[in-house]
Amino acid sequence: MSEFSTEPFFEIARRLEIRGETGWVAVLTPATDSSASLDQLQTELQSVLQKPARVIQLETSTFEELREALHQPDGDAVILSGGTGLTLEKWRSLDIMRSALERKGPVILWLSPGDVAHLIEHAPNIRSFIGGSIFLAGPDRGIMTETERQERLKELSQHFGFSGAEAVRKAQARELPHEPEFVEWLVLLGRGDLL
Amino acid sequence: MQAFNPTAPARDALEAGLVFEDLHQSLYRNLAARADLEPGSQQLLVGGVGSGKTTELLLAEQWLRKQGNGLTFFYDISQETDLSSLNSGALLARFGIGLDWIVLNLGSLSRADSQAEKLGEFSREIMEFAFGKRVRRDLTSIDDRPKSIYELARDEVESHFLTENVPGKLNPPLPPLNRDIQEVRAPLEEFLAIARKAHRDVVVVFDGLDRLLDATKFWSVVHQDLRLLREMKVSVLATAPLSVLFGAGVGQSISDHFDRVHHLSVIASDPENASLRSVLDKRRGSELLTMQEADAICHFSGGVLRDLISLARDAAEEAYVSDHDSITAADVEKVVHQLGTGYLRGLGPEATKTLLKLQSSKSFKVDVPANVELLLTRRVLEYSSTDFRVHPALLSVIPRTEQKRV
Numbered sequence: 001m002s003e004f005s006t007e008p009f010f011e012i013a014r015r016l017e018i019r020g021e022t023g024w025v026a027v028l029t030p031a032t033d034s035s036a037s038l039d040q041l042q043t044e045l046q047s048v049l050q051k052p053a054r055v056i057q058l059e060t061s062t063f064e065e066l067r068e069a070l071h072q073p074d075g076d077a078v079i080l081s082g083g084t085g086l087t088l089e090k091w092r093s094l095d096i097m098r099s100a101l102e103r104k105g106p107v108i109l110w111l112s113p114g115d116v117a118h119l120i121e122h123a124p125n126i127r128s129f130i131g132g133s134i135f136l137a138g139p140d141r142g143i144m145t146e147t148e149r150q151e152r153l154k155e156l157s158q159h160f161g162f163s164g165a166e167a168v169r170k171a172q173a174r175e176l177p178h179e180p181e182f183v184e185w186l187v188l189l190g191r192g193d194l195l
Numbered sequence: 196m197q198a199f200n201p202t203a204p205a206r207d208a209l210e211a212g213l214v215f216e217d218l219h220q221s222l223y224r225n226l227a228a229r230a231d232l233e234p235g236s237q238q239l240l241v242g243g244v245g246s247g248k249t250t251e252l253l254l255a256e257q258w259l260r261k262q263g264n265g266l267t268f269f270y271d272i273s274q275e276t277d278l279s280s281l282n283s284g285a286l287l288a289r290f291g292i293g294l295d296w297i298v299l300n301l302g303s304l305s306r307a308d309s310q311a312e313k314l315g316e317f318s319r320e321i322m323e324f325a326f327g328k329r330v331r332r333d334l335t336s337i338d339d340r341p342k343s344i345y346e347l348a349r350d351e352v353e354s355h356f357l358t359e360n361v362p363g364k365l366n367p368p369l370p371p372l373n374r375d376i377q378e379v380r381a382p383l384e385e386f387l388a389i390a391r392k393a394h395r396d397v398v399v400v401f402d403g404l405d406r407l408l409d410a411t412k413f414w415s416v417v418h419q420d421l422r423l424l425r426e427m428k429v430s431v432l433a434t435a436p437l438s439v440l441f442g443a444g445v446g447q448s449i450s451d452h453f454d455r456v457h458h459l460s461v462i463a464s465d466p467e468n469a470s471l472r473s474v475l476d477k478r479r480g481s482e483l484l485t486m487q488e489a490d491a492i493c494h495f496s497g498g499v500l501r502d503l504i505s506l507a508r509d510a511a512e513e514a515y516v517s518d519h520d521s522i523t524a525a526d527v528e529k530v531v532h533q534l535g536t537g538y539l540r541g542l543g544p545e546a547t548k549t550l551l552k553l554q555s556s557k558s559f560k561v562d563v564p565a566n567v568e569l570l571l572t573r574r575v576l577e578y579s580s581t582d583f584r585v586h587p588a589l590l591s592v593i594p595r596t597e598q599k600r601v
Contacts, residue, residue: 004536005529011516018512022202063277092279096406099274102204117541124572125406128245129202131505132533132588134540 006138009041013048014180016106025133026109037137045077050178053077067100074103082115088122095123149188156185164189198478199508201501205249215477218470223254230398230430237431241440242459243573245501248434252400259398266394268293273403281412283419284376288325290399291383295321298386317382324379369418376419398430405434417452437570441561461576462498483511488527495531497576497586506530535592538574550585559583
């Protein structure tokens with residue numbers, strides 16, 4: 001059976017960053033620890049996109065509430081959570097209001113596997129916006145061996161032409177640009193606190 | 196990369212010069228010219244999700260505005276109201292609000308106090324029609340509480356009469372205009388008369404009606420709102436769901452109600468048709484893609500414009516996150532697989548069989564509801580009224596064993 005691409009949250013956030021504004025993706029919730037994973041996704045989005053990320057529950061939001069929540073403000077990242085599952089009626093209703101969901105900031109649909117099938121089957125207008133951007137929440141590639149970590153640190157140092165210590169100093173002095181590679185570098189150095 | 200944003204508002208893409216205008220043989224010119232030349236004409240634009248309907252309507256709007264003398268309104272009705280509870284009258288309400296604003300801001304018009312007062316009254320009526328009103332009723336003077344069937348029977352016995360419905364023999368071909376729809380006619384006509392002193396023709400574009408996958412609601416606004424607009428000589432361009440075009444016995448009724456129905460077919464990525472390449476080129480796709488990869492993206496998009504733009508964007512993104520210097524065949528293959536997997540998810544065995552039969556025998560019945568669903572979800576694409584094909588990205592991921600079995 002064909003499967004969606006597995007991506008860690010950091011990569012999903014990075015893809016949204018590359019896209020700039022108005023990116024739409026769907027992420028399949030993992031079978032276990034869904035709530036903790038959602039928190040993790042929210043944190044990664046905030047860290048990489050350098051903007052607030054909110055979670056909005058789809059099931060309990062009416063048309064008016066959802067429209068208002070998405071547009072006030074409309075530039076931050078929004079995770080639309082399907083919770084344990086949405087009714088077909090809710091999917092159809094969301095689909096016909098797709099124009100009202102359009103906003104400047106990125107939209108991330110956080111869905112159970114069953115809801116992804118419903119999205120494709122009953123919400124063709126939203127699916128059209130998502131396109132092929134449906135990802136399985138995967139393990140964080142940050143969990144690498146010490147040798148891999150050292151190799152990557154060396155790569156980053158060679159690529160940018162300065163050492164890890166210098167990267168930390170620049171981050172402390174707020175001279176380090178908010179590029180995904182620098183975020184990765186600081187995390188690998190154990191200095192995610194400087195982000 | 197920014198040029199390849201499949202979710203960017205069509206108006207933004209148009210303003211940024213990213214739209215290849217001749218994609219559908221300048222359909223927008225035909226739409227606009229007819230609306231301009233035949234006041235009260237009604238044209239429908241039908242097409243699948245992501246086929247570029249909004250762009251064509253915006254181009255038509257732009258063309259009409261350039262003509263200078265007309266008054267054109269553009270509404271994405273799905274942004275204005277919850278379509279799942281769409282009421283007849285909603286289109287007239289939106290049009291009325293726009294017209295009211297234009298007329299009351301026509302600085303060149305000098306109005307006598309009495310006329311200003313009258314317009315103020317009409318304006319209030321339109322706002323109440325759109326947003327509702329609070330009505331105070333004197334409960335001591337009327338007895339309108341709900342009555343039980345026993346009370347109703349007693350009333351009739353006491354007053355010695357019985358109320359019965361006697362149906363007529365001549366049934367009207369269309370349902371009568373609702374009373375509230377008739378009531379808003381006077382204020383709309385008054386405002387239209389004033390607007391027409393400054394503008395020759397009035398055209399209103401209603402986008403978003405294609406979201407109504409259930410055609411029943413669509414017909415309710417056709418029978419009420421669009422009928423009144425036709426009587427008031429307001430030209431209408433509107434979108435409609437594919438379901439009004441396909442399905443048992445619907446073809447005749449749609450051509451009865453509209454002067455012209457334009458079907459926005461999918462564009463084939465045949466070697467002799469370079470339209471899809473032109474869409475990519477307009478967005479400077481040649482700077483990102485080799486000719487071979489661009490051709491692959493055109494092919495696997497199936498000609499669905501939004502899929503075309505998504506695939507180009509996703510391939511570039513894939514190359515970037517994979518540290519490739521340029522987009523490779525593997526990047527394209529990966530994003531095609533992702534798109535195809537999306538279409539595959541949730542597909543049952545019967546639907547899979549239908550798709551594979553279509554692929555092998557080219558036969559597809561559009562009057563079967565399950566097949567209409569395949570069209571609405573874009574798993575099957577319509578290139579003409581007789582040419583249906585499985586979406587190529589989907590076809591590429593249907594398991595080989597299934598394909599052999601058919």
